[in-house]
Amino acid sequence: METQQNQVLNPESLAALEFWVQKTATKLVQVNGQRKYGGPPPGWNGPAPGPGCEVFISQIPRDVYEDKLIPLFQRAGSLYEFRLMMNFSGQNRGFAYAKYGDPQSAAAAIRFLHRHELQQGAQLAVRRSTEKRQLSLGDLPTSVDQERLLRVLRGLSEGVEAVFLKCEKGGKKNTASVHYTTHYTASMAKKVLCEAFRKKFGITITVKWLSFSTKPRQDEEDQGEMSPTLRSFPKPPPKPRPQPPRHALAPPDAMALLRRVCELFKVGAPLYDLQYLHTGSNGFLYFAYRVVIPDIPLPFTGVAQILPGTSAPTLRDEVQRTAAERVLKCIFQA
CATH class of the missing domain: 3.30.70.330 (RRM (RNA recognition motif) domain)
Structure with a gap:
């Protein structure tokens, strides 16, 4: 076992981590498969950060630790918390979470540290955390x-x-x-x-x-896909009501309009995260939606009230359309 562990772990990296911890008096706490700094860190005076303040970091070399990662991500802003996922062997699992005091710092981390070359041939991937709850x-x-x-x-x-x-x-x-x-x-x-x-x-x-993704990421157990797939949507009623052809009364496609607006302002394509909540006594289906636009710090969230459709894709489109309409109102309101 010891021989196998020596093959996995890099003694120089471990020594550098130990030296850094002692030199900076940084406190790292091992909790349930992750090693955590802060939450809050010493000297933190403000409230706990809200939504949009956390980034997800992947493609971390397995022999890189907090002595390299924390100072790097502190360049983008004050860190409230940093969590590195760990194996029992002492090797990191290749991904981590960094939470900042404000969404602007999180956006800066994505802008400046995505594809940062930590080692030769090893580039970090940094994107906004979906913070599934x-x-x-x-x-x-x-x-x-x-x-x-x-x-x-x-x-x-x-x-x-x-x-x-x-x-x-x-x-x-x-x-x-x-x-x-x-x-x-x-x-x-x-x-x-x-x-x-x-x-x-x-x-x-x-x-x-509670997720509607059918393809979870390989290196990530906590980070959820921003996917509109509605695997867990309730089954549609067996006898759908007849509806007029969509082309006869359908309003302009809000999803296409939102996508076009995002293209014009070059803020990235909108991503939809949809979750079925419950069916009301009035027969309406209630869905929580979260729309993330990559270069806008905070996501757009809310609850959509939808009548049952004929199929899961129809429900998905209806919830996404409602969410897109709400986002457009927020963007263009006076």
Whole structure:
């Protein structure tokens, strides 16, 4: 085992990290497969950063550590937190998260450090973190109600913001989407909820990210794809209502217009992240949307209320169109 570890780890890199930690008195804390700096760091006086302040860093050489990464990313602005994902061997897993005090610093990190050559032939990839905050809980007993589940989850994990319980008709199990205040609290909950439910209630549940992506990234377990794929959308009604041809009454395509506006201002193509929340008593489907435009610091978020369509792609298009219309209003409002 020792021989294998020596082959994996670079002694010079480890020595440089240890020297840097002692010289700068930097405190690094190992927590659940990641090594964390800050959150907040010493001397931080302001509030915790809000949305749009975190970047995702990938393609990190496996023998590069915080002594190289933290000073580099501090050039873009004051770091609130830096998390490097680690293997049990002591080797990094090739990706990390840097959270800044404001969205402008995060945007600067993407602008100046994306494709930065850390070593010869090794360029970093830096992009905005989607900061996923929703978990999907499966195999819940049918006897549980939404309010009780909310109380239970708040007792087992920190940062629970809201719970939406989905009761399957005729099913033996229920599912729920749980919204957390931060990506970090959601990530920590994801690691402990299965075992907590097994110990406290003697039941086995499933816990996964609430995501509509069908192709997760290879080097990244926490970072979600900004994908409009609606794998988890509710099944459409079996007898769709007839509708007039779209060309007869369809308004101008808001998605195409938003894409064109982004091209004109050279801010990058809009990316849509859509998540089904629940079905209202009025029959409407409620979806949370998040539209990220790469060179605009903060994402556009909201909730869309949609009538059931004939298929999942139709629902996807309808939610995206509604989101695009809202974004255009925000951009052009007086």
